[in-house]
Amino acid sequence: MKDQEQLLKEFQEKIDREEKIEPKDWMPEEYRKTLIRQISQHAHSEVVGMLPEGNWITRAPNLRRKAILLAKIQDEAGHGLYLYSAAETLGIDRDTLIDELLSGKAKYSSIFNYPALTWADMGAIGWLVDGAAIVNQVALCRTSYGPYARAMVRICKEESFHQRQGYEILLALCRGNAAQKKMAQDSLNRWWWPSLMMFGPSDKNSAHTAHSMNWKIKRFTNDELRQKFVDMTVPQANVLGIKIPDDKLQWNEQRGHYDFGEINWEEFNHVVKGNGPCNRQRLDDRRKAHEEGQWVRDAAMAYAEKRSNKIA
Amino acid sequence: MKNWPLFEIFIRSRNGLDHKHVGSLHASDAQMAIENARDVYSRRLEGVSIWVVESKYITASDPGDKDAMFEPAVDKIYRHPTFYKLPKEVDHM
Numbered sequence: 001m002k003d004q005e006q007l008l009k010e011f012q013e014k015i016d017r018e019e020k021i022e023p024k025d026w027m028p029e030e031y032r033k034t035l036i037r038q039i040s041q042h043a044h045s046e047v048v049g050m051l052p053e054g055n056w057i058t059r060a061p062n063l064r065r066k067a068i069l070l071a072k073i074q075d076e077a078g079h080g081l082y083l084y085s086a087a088e089t090l091g092i093d094r095d096t097l098i099d100e101l102l103s104g105k106a107k108y109s110s111i112f113n114y115p116a117l118t119w120a121d122m123g124a125i126g127w128l129v130d131g132a133a134i135v136n137q138v139a140l141c142r143t144s145y146g147p148y149a150r151a152m153v154r155i156c157k158e159e160s161f162h163q164r165q166g167y168e169i170l171l172a173l174c175r176g177n178a179a180q181k182k183m184a185q186d187s188l189n190r191w192w193w194p195s196l197m198m199f200g201p202s203d204k205n206s207a208h209t210a211h212s213m214n215w216k217i218k219r220f221t222n223d224e225l226r227q228k229f230v231d232m233t234v235p236q237a238n239v240l241g242i243k244i245p246d247d248k249l250q251w252n253e254q255r256g257h258y259d260f261g262e263i264n265w266e267e268f269n270h271v272v273k274g275n276g277p278c279n280r281q282r283l284d285d286r287r288k289a290h291e292e293g294q295w296v297r298d299a300a301m302a303y304a305e306k307r308s309n310k311i312a
Numbered sequence: 313m314k315n316w317p318l319f320e321i322f323i324r325s326r327n328g329l330d331h332k333h334v335g336s337l338h339a340s341d342a343q344m345a346i347e348n349a350r351d352v353y354s355r356r357l358e359g360v361s362i363w364v365v366e367s368k369y370i371t372a373s374d375p376g377d378k379d380a381m382f383e384p385a386v387d388k389i390y391r392h393p394t395f396y397k398l399p400k401e402v403d404h405m
Contacts, residue, residue, distance in 0.1 A: 025375045060326070078352045085336045090359075094338060151335075158356070217398060301316060304341035
C-alpha cells in the first residue's frame with residue numbers, strides 16, 4: 001500500500017508530464033471535489049442558459065432564425081448532458097447534481113440571470129456570451145481530467161456556430177434602419193459588462209485559481225482569458241459599427257492589448273449571491289420543468305420494467 | 313423514483329470504420345438510449361450506426377494493475393517490423 005504522500009507525488013508528476021487523469025485513476029479528494037464543482041456548474045449553466053433564449057423561439061422574426069435558435073438551444077441541452085456525464089464519472093449521480101441546482105446549493109453562470117429583453121439580445125448572447133464561453137472552453141480542451149477535456153472538445157466543435165449566428169443577427173440589425181441599429185447598441189450596452197464578468201473574479205481575488213492551475217484543471221487565469229476576450233471582441237464591434245460601453249477602453253501599444261475599465265464587482269457579487277434580475281425566475285422555471293416532467297420519467301421507467309418482466 | 317440506468321454509447325461514423333465510444337447517457341431502456349443517443353451524439357451527421365450498452369455490464373481493468381498488465385509488452389520490440397535491419401534493396405519488405 002502506497003502512502004498518501006507518495007500517491008500525491010506520482011499524481012502531480014503525471015500531471016506535469018501532461019498525462020490525462022482518467023476516472024478510475026487515483027486522485028486527491030480535493031481534485032475530485034474541485035472538478036465536480038466546476039463541471040457541474042458548467043453543466044448547470046448550459047441548462048439554465050436555454051431559458052433566456054427559449055423565451056424567444058416563438059418570437060423569432062422568421063423561420064430561418066427560428067430553426068437556427070432551436071438548433072442552438074438543442075445544442076445547449078446536449079452540452080449540459082455531455083458535462084453531467086463527465087461529472088458522473090467522478091462518482092456523483094445525476095439526481096444529486098440536479099437536486100443541487102434546484103435547491104440553489106450549486107451555482108451556474110450568473111450571466112443567465114440577466115433578462116433577454118429584445119431580439120437583439122439573441123444576437124448579443126450568441127456573439128458575447130457564447131464568445132466568452134468559447135474563450136473559456138477552448139482553454140479547457142487541454143484540462144487534465146480526460147472526460148472533461150473530451151466533453152470540451154465536442155462542445156467547442158459545436159459552439160462556434162452559436163457565436164457566428166449571434167453576430168449575424170447583430171450584423172443584420174446594424175445594417176438596418178436607425179431603430180434597429182439602436183436596438184443592437186442597446187443590447188451591447190446591457191450585455192458587455194456581464195459578459196466580462198463571466199470569467200469570474202479577478203486573479204487577486206480568485207479563491208480557486210492557484211490550486212486549479214497547479215493541477216492543470218485550469219490552464220489560464222481568469223484575467224488572462226478576460227483580456228483575450230476583450231482583444232478579440234473590440235475589432236468585431238468596430239465592424240458592426242456599435243460602441244462598447246467603456247470610456248477607458250483603448251489600445252495599449254506597449255502591452256499589445258486593450259486596456260479596459262474596472263468591472264463593477266459589487267454588481268457581480270450581488271448577482272452571484274442570488275439577487276440578480278432573474279435569479280428567482282430561472283430557478284422557478286427549472287423546478288417547474290423538473291416537477292412537471294416527473295410523470296414522464298416515471299412512466300418511461302414503469303414501461304421499461306413491464307417490458308423486461310415480460311421478456312424474462 | 314427509480315433512477316434511469318446509465319448507458320455507454322458507441323457510434324460508427326461510416327461503414328468500414330469501428331464503432332467508437334462517444335459518451336454516455338441515462339435512459340429507461342436500451343431503445344430509448346438509442347433514440348436519445350441519436351439526438352445527443354449525432355446531430356451533425358456523426359454516425360450511421362449506434363450501439364448502446366448498459367454501463368454496469370462493462371468490466372474494466374484496474375489502473376493500479378497497469379504495470380503488471382501492459383509492461384510485459386515493453387521489452388518485446390522484436391514484435392515490430394522496424395526491429396529487423398535488412399539490406400537497403402529489400403528494406404521495403
